Amino acid sequence: MKTLFSFILAVLLLQTSDGIAHDIYVSVKGNDQSKGTRAQPYASIKRAQLEARKVKGKVAVYLLQGTYYLSESITFTPADSRKTGEEMVIKACPGNKVIISGAVPLKLNWESYEGGIMTARITNDIDFDQLYVDHKQQRMARYPNYNPSIRFYGGFAADALSPDRISKWKNPAGGFIHALHKAEWGGYHYEIKGKEDEGKLKLEGGFQNNRQMGMHDKYRFVENIFEELDTAGEWFFDKAEKKIYYYPTQTNAALEKASIEVPQLKHLFEFKGSVARPVKNISIEGLELAHTVRTFMETKEPLLRSDWTIYRGGAVFMEGTERCQVRSCYFNTVGGNAIFLSNYNKNSTISGCHIAYAGASGVCFVGDPNAVRSGSFEYNRFVPLEQIDTARGPKTNNYPQNCKVENTLMYGLGQVEKQVAGVQISMSMDITVSHNTIYDVPRAGINISEGTWGGHVIAYNDVFNAVLETGDHGAFNSWGRDRYWHPEVSVMNEIAKNHPSLITADVVKIITIHDNRFHCNHGWDIDLDDGSSNYHIYNNVCLNGGLKLREGFYRTVENNIILNNSFHPHVWFANSGDVFKHNIVMRNYYPIGINHWGKEIDHNLFPDSAALKKARLAGTDQHSVYGDAMFINPEVGDYRVKPGSKALAMGFRNFPTDQFGVSPQLAKIAKKAPLPVLAKPIQVSRDPIVQWLGVRIKNLETLGERSATGMSSEKGVLVLGIDASSPWAGILKPNDVILGFRQREINKMADLLNEQERVKSNQSIELTIFRNQNTQKVKLDKPIK
Known part of the structure; x- marks a missing residue:
């Protein structure tokens, strides 16, 4: 009886220990005609895959040490799917270094x-x-x-x-x-x-x-x-x-x-299922993936109206999956994207991975454009209002949803392509990006391409040294060029005013950004661009570039710490519903094209009286205060404030500032974020605003002005406003940039004023301007000197 009990207990332990019921072994020195045991392993992963299809219960395919040179991708189809509780994992045998090479x-x-x-x-x-x-x-x-x-x-x-x-x-x-x-x-x-x-x-x-x-x-x-x-x-x-x-x-x-x-190969592992027949419950774990070819000449597919085109592929390509995982894998200098989740993927997870020096992006979630209602695929294209499908949300289920990328270290990405990100999200819903460390990237660390369809949670990430080789972007960047959005601001303003339900017809769920640390080198730490809407942003530390909100709706920004920088509002609409409260800023605000200040801009802590005064003169922050934030230990990145800080009286709440990024195991091999030396409050002097023929103008001189206008460089003369009595009324518009006067190039206001002096009273004036991302000509037939 005792022997029978021991036997039953051993069987139960075998079935429950690490959840594994059946083991298959593979070795570079094996033989596909052998038994697949550790003593007699198979030679190929494909042979083990075929054997696993015959096995019920949980399966582990153990790869013994060596480099596995693939002549073709390992492809999982619905024939490989496993029931819940009968999962399969392909993993390195403990203590063995395994390289999967293309x-x-x-x-x-x-x-x-x-x-x-x-x-x-x-x-x-x-x-x-x-x-x-x-x-x-x-x-x-x-x-x-x-x-x-x-x-x-x-x-x-x-x-x-x-x-x-x-x-x-x-x-x-x-x-x-x-x-x-x-x-x-x-x-x-x-x-x-x-x-x-x-x-x-x-x-x-x-x-x-x-x-x-x-x-x-x-x-x-x-x-x-x-x-x-x-x-x-x-x-x-x-x-x-x-x-x-x-x-x-x-x-x-x-x-x-x-x-x-x-x-030779573009992909090492492929998961190929569909909405109707997904690949389920398969994982790869503990492998080094290397030697995939570059795919920059196949990066052709436009992503709605974002700045991106993409190649749907990666060292690991996943399409049509449920509950599949990539765990603790090292992507070593792959030629294109590391991991690409295309179209339908549900409850699939990327975790504990290390992605270094990829030719393109780290992890991409990109859905099916056919799931988008009234989609447009280039910045200047749009669907006329009367033709817009007004139903909310996606048309189909063919997109990534409820997926995660967590505890993953990514750096040195974009070795070949520069329109890349650590994590890219497009045409997806409910994607969680948490506890990742992303640095040394040419563009964004995390990018959300458009509002479709929201619900994402961006939390506890450490993103730094971003936007190293590009400009006008953010460590976190988003666009919101959804179906209602129009490339001409005045048209979009009217659409949003008269059809407010369209604003959240695509971004149907709130996108949350909380408890992250961001650092951008040539842009903003957090950059919500071009219509980005329906965001809740709280408990973030911005180390360098500040926070920008441009022409969107329903953004609540609260309880953030913005070091050595401030709030950058650009081109807001009436009734935006935007809120900026209980934040700590260390500079005055930098508004551009702001005539309406949203729902609430108040109860913030400014660095000094001059910065607060400037905000109040603009009509905001009537209850805000100024003073030293009294950070506990900023030299080591502890930005909690001490008791007695005026920030606490303004409603600011302390939050942990040491929980960003990957696990301690991965953190050992990661760089540390560059902590800033906190600067004293300053008032940045700018070139003066002058009147020219009833037009208020100034030199275009900042990255913010460049971003707001879409200019490629800080040159030209920025139009701030036009008096009703000006001869240019109805011809020039605010945010125009004057680049030419007749046949002369205009780089600064002095150029414009000098050229004006040359004009005779009976001569017409033709200006070259930059408006709505395009260069065009405007003409004044009878100038007034």
Whole structure:
């Protein structure tokens, strides 16, 4: 009897210990004809997958140590789905390092070429997109050479496409041009198809940005050009000759023994289900994923009216899943996105992962555009009001919902593409982004592309060193260019006024941002842009860039700490319903284009009497006060306030400022956020406002003014207002930027006033202005001097 009881107990323990009932083993030294046990493991994950389909109960597929070079993606379909309680996990065997690689390993016979360059013939029929030597990524031959200390691209040159340089390239076909967007809103990529007779390049590409303005004339570089192979670590593959040329970083003897890996796959794991037949209850855990190809030339799909185009794919691609997970995986320098959740995904989770130096984004949640009512797909496009579908919410269920990305470390993203984010959310609902650490990114750490369909919770994240290679953006960034939104402010204002129910027809649930720490280098710590609506923002620490709200509705911002900066309201509408209260700011506000101050702007703590006075003169903060916030220990990031702080009297409530970011285990390998030295209160002097022919003007001089107008640089003359008696009444509008006077370029007010002096009384004036993201001409036939 005792023996029977012991046997039953052992069986129960086996079934309940870690929830595993059946184990399958795989080894790079295994055999697919063996039994799949630890002693006799299979050789391939695919073989283990097929065996798991036959097994009832929970299944663990253990991968033994080694690098698994995949010839094709591991794909899970509805045939692999598991019942709840019978989940399957593919994981590294405890204590074993497992790498899942999309590369082909090569053994090459190197020969000397010239100037220290080595060459080898490639017998395999493979694509050469990247090269790894001894597991380190090398760089394509490029101009200018890579220098990590340079902000943009690690090196840029205005003459990268000069006729003189192009003339030196014998056959540049297969080369690439990488350039920032003209306004520094992401970037463009082009493949060189050859040279025209007159020396110009034949190009294909430029579709990687949804706000077409052309490439930046300075911030750009070229790569994969043989004549630019001139420094250690660079390489070039001659496709016609099937030869690789490499300028080694090691001795020739060491190169002969070096491992050579060339990525071939876009995806390593794919989950492919649908709304009707999802893939359920499958996880991957504890794996290193590496060597996927770059996908920048496939980044083509526009995301509604955001600035983005995307490629639906990643090292892990998930579509049509329920309760699937990616846990504790290390994404090591993958070529494109690390993880992409496309269309229907429900209750699926990314947790405990480490994503380093991805070519594009970290984790993307992107739904089906066909689920969107009255969707538009470019900034200047819109559905006429009379044609708008007024039903609330999505049309279908084909989008990510109730999914999470948590406790994940992400850094060095956007190695190739620049319109990227640590976490990107578009056409999704109820996405939770919590306890992540995201830093050293070229654009946003967390980006919400539009209002569809809200319900997201952004909490306890540590996002810093953001917007490193672009501009006019935020560590957290959002747009709200939903169905009611119109690119012309006056039209949108009328739509919102007369049809207020449309404002939340897409963002049907409140988006919550709380208990995060944000730091942005070239923009705002929190940037709610272009119609972002229905937000509750509280208990956040802004370390550097302040907080911006532009032309949206129903935003409540309370109990935040804004260090060395302030509140940036841009272009608000009447009856916005916006609230800004119980916050600590350390500068005066920076309003642009504000005629209406929302529902409540009050009970805040200012740094000094001058800042408070300025707010009260604008009509806000009648009950706010000024004074020292009395932070407990700002040197170590403790921004709670001491008893007796005036902030507490204003309704501010202390919240923990040491709970941001990933778990202690991941935090050990992460950078620390840059804590600011708290500056003394200052009043920033600005160029004066002057009257010109009944028009109030000033120099466009700040990032805020640039953002509010959509300008690509701080130049031109900003129109603040027009008197009814002005000859320009009805012609110029507030927020116009004057860029030209007749045939003369206008950079500053002095240019404009000097040109006006040249005009004779009977001459007309034609101005070049920037309005609603476009350059246009306006004319005054009879000027008044």
